[in-house]
Amino acid sequence: MAPRHQRNLTRRKMLFALGGAAVAVPAIASVAPYALAGQSGGSAAAANGALPVTVVNNSGSFDNGSVHLYVVGNADGKQVRLTPDGTVAPVALSDNGADGFTDYAIPLASSGETKLSLPYMSGRVYVSLGQKLKFKVVTDGNGNAALQYPAGWVTSDPNYGILHDCAEFTHNASGMFCNTTMVDMFSVPMSLRLTGEKDQTTGALRDGGRAAAFAAVKKVEEFAPLVVDDTRIIAPGHGLDAGIFPKDYFAPYIDEVWSTYTGKDVKVTTNAGTFTGRVRGERLTFDGPASVSFAKPSTRDVLFCDGNLAAPNDGTTGPVAAVLGAAFNRSTLLSNPSQPTTDPAAFYQTALTNHYAGAIHAATADGKAYGFAFDDVADFASYIQDTNPSALTLTLTAF
Structure with missing residues (x-):
């Protein structure tokens, strides 16, 4: 298969800003229609039906009751979220509670693995540790209900102080396409395992990888302000916009x-x-x-x-x-x-280089990561796909 940058695609579109947070189609949603360009769709029919998903908490720092899971994104032109019973529900202004935020959290099983079912949709799987995320449903420019996503790189965002991260995916009739992403920030170590025609894993960190990435970024003067305590490392582009990274660095x-x-x-x-x-x-x-x-x-x-x-x-x-x-x-x-x-x-x-992306790649077991938008050039992104998927496993790995 040709490297993805050599195919007819736009990897990532920046999300629209509304109130300091992102409200739009999650980035991976633009990938799948092009990811199979020029290939035969003979096995696509086998991908029909809900995909079994297993969530494994091997963080070692948080028990299952402290882990909150969210599956949000788009289906049939609407912004939606996955319910605990595996159905897709459109987001609605009435979902906002008395505090102004929704509670779309899917609880993990009290112990052991958590089993879910993923219908066709494109979006993100968010995890937050210790506290629930504050998603808010708003009205977009066309008068439709839209979800305000966390923006962990914005200090005024209500989720700034919450330990959280996400993976991206598109699941449709052509298959499953997913990645761990550090394009915006790096916080929670996680890996994805996709089985089907192949058995593939991506996103896994080497032992001590998270701490090593934080330490490596801190060592570079211009990049050090991007490290937010032990919570996250903000990507330098967002750091530039926030005034904590030199606008003329390169x-x-x-x-x-x-x-x-x-x-x-x-x-x-x-x-x-x-x-x-x-x-x-x-x-x-x-x-x-x-x-x-x-x-x-x-x-x-x-x-x-x-x-x-x-x-x-x-x-x-x-x-x-x-x-x-x-x-x-x-x-x-x-x-x-x-x-x-x-x-x-x-x-x-x-x-003079993107030390953030370099540190993230050095932290992963296979050297692959999404440290910037076109990190898939020459196939160095933490991205996997399968046209005949049978199961997906999301694992929170050790800090």
């Missing part, structure tokens, strides 16, 4: 890239072919299967893979932007004029 590297490739070529290979580029008139312009060009990005553009590095779902500009975004974050764009770089030993090796 500027020297970006300037050097523009200077270097004014005088020589850089090549980017996608499934559309190889694009050859140089800086011309302040734009990095590529020829090849199609003509695409990029204005000089800002640090924020690099961290979010957005703005001047936005990746439209067009099969040409999008995949090239994704590869460039990964090369900037991994700091391989100067050392390797032929992208993507596929040797992880070359990633995060310069002083």
Whole structure:
């Protein structure tokens, strides 16, 4: 299977902001329609029906009664949540209680494993430890009920002080597509095991991985403010927006890239072919299967893979932007004029790099993580899929 950045997809869309928290389709919901592009759908029918889900609490720090589970997202064009009996219910303003928030928590079994059934929907599985999350149903711009998601990187968010994290998924007639995500923040160690045509696991941390990631980020002066006690590490893009990360952090590297490739070529290979580029008139312009060009990005553009590095779902500009975004974050764009770089030993090796993403990858057992939006370039994301799934297991692992 080709790396996902080489397929026709847009990995992640930033969620709309409302009241400091996110309200929109969870990011993974945009993946599944493109994830199977160009493949046969012969086994898709086998994915029909509810998917058995098992939740295992191996955190070692919290008993089952202290773990609160939420499955929220989208189905049939509506924002929905999963009920404890395995049905999908639309979110409604009337779900807000006297305190102004919903209680969509699914309790874990009193001991041992918890069994659930997941119908077709796209969304997120949130876990909170010690306290329940404060979800709020609001009215969106079209007058429809919409769910206000936790934003653990926003100090004014009512969930800021709560230990929580999430995984993302899409379950539909084409199969199951899921990932652990650190694109926004890293907090609770968890892994996903998906069985079906294959038996796959992703997201597992190595022993001591969480503490090692926190320590590694703290060691870098510009990144240290992103560590919130022992609760979470905020992704640097959100840190930039909050004023706790330098808005010009990547500027020297970006300037050097523009200077270097004014005088020589850089090549980017996608499934559309190889694009050859140089800086011309302040734009990095590529020829090849199609003509695409990029204005000089800002640090924020690099961290979010957005703005001047936005990746439209067009099969040409999008995949090239994704590869460039990964090369900037991994700091391989100067050392390797032929992208993507596929040797992880070359990633995060310069002083000026995305140390947050580097620390998260170093903490995982298989070296895979979603530290930035296009971390799936060259298949280094904590993402798994199966067109004929039989079961999913979410495990909270040791802190």
